[in-house]
Amino acid sequence: MIVRTLEECENSERRVATETWESTRMLLKDDQMGFSFHITTIYANKETHIHYKNHLESVYCMSGNGEIETLSDGKVYQIRPGTLYILDKHDEHMLRGGTEDMKMACVFNPPLSGKEVHDKDGVYPVDNS
Template sequence: MIVRNLKDCEASERKVVTETWDSTRMILKEDKMGFSFNITTIYAGTETHIWYQNHLESVYCMSGNGEIETLSDGKVYKIEPGTLYLLDQHDEHMLRGGTEDMKMACVFNPPLTGREVHDENGVYPADLSP
């Protein structure tokens, strides 16, 4: 059994911080669960280009507000507490923080290794190691 506390993870190398978001990676590839689990904060008033070409992701908004725009068709979806969205088609999108920080629970498949940040195309690299 693995037991972790968010506060402990936030105070460790499991927390990754960028200009527009921070992400605490509570479950990683090394845990051998077949997925990873993050608590991510999208900062208010920010915009992040994301295109997970190598991963599928599900995202649940726990608090805050914002929006997501799918770039293939320009559709904009409001995000508020209780909203779940699935990037099941490797959807290229813009994620925008609203008037307050958004706290999100995120699941990735395949799992993240822990230090990923978006490259110039909004992509996390693929980890091809066993």
């Protein structure tokens, strides 16, 4: 059994931060569960270009507000507590924080190894190790 607290993970190398978001990666590839689980904060009034070409992701908003825009068709979806969005087609999108930080629970398949950040195209690299 694996037991971790958010607090202990936030105070470890499992926390990764950028100018637009921070992510505490509570479950990673080396835990051998077949997916990774993260608590991610999208900062208010910040925008991030994302295109997970190598991963599928499900995201549940626990608090805050914002929006996601799919770049293929320009559709904009409002995000608030209780919203789940699923990037089941490797959807390229813009993720925007609203008037307050959004706290999100995220699941990735395949799992992340821990230190990934988006490249210039919004992609996380694939870890083939």
